[in-house]
Amino acid sequence: MNFALxxxxxxxxxxxxxxxxxxxxxxxxxxxxxxxxGIEVITAGGIIGTIVEVKENIVSINVGGSTMRVVKSSISGRLDASSSIPATK
Structure with missing residues (x-):
């Protein structure tokens, strides 16, 4: 009985x-x-931007005219093209 449980x-x-x-x-x-x-993404910190360059572990995103470099793993999702709400699966 114990093993079954x-x-x-x-x-x-x-x-x-x-x-x-x-x-x-x-x-x-x-x-x-x-x-x-060209893909619009959102980071774990809530920053929304468009990817400009992708390297091995670093992604450069354009945010309001400025370019930010973020760690690739901090990208939490892709934004839906029709809204600013993250796309869900």
């Missing part, structure tokens, strides 16, 4: 915690690798 808990954790977390991490990694100049 432990097995159930492990299965629950894998299905509802670990698997979705790894799926989100994979999607974020794919998103970051697909960044190209």
């Amino acid at each position: 432990m097995g159930g808990i492990i299965l629950f954790m894998w299905l509802f915690v670990f698997r979705p977390q790894s799926k989100r991490a994979k999607e974020q990694k794919e998103f970051l690798s697909s960044l190209t100049p």
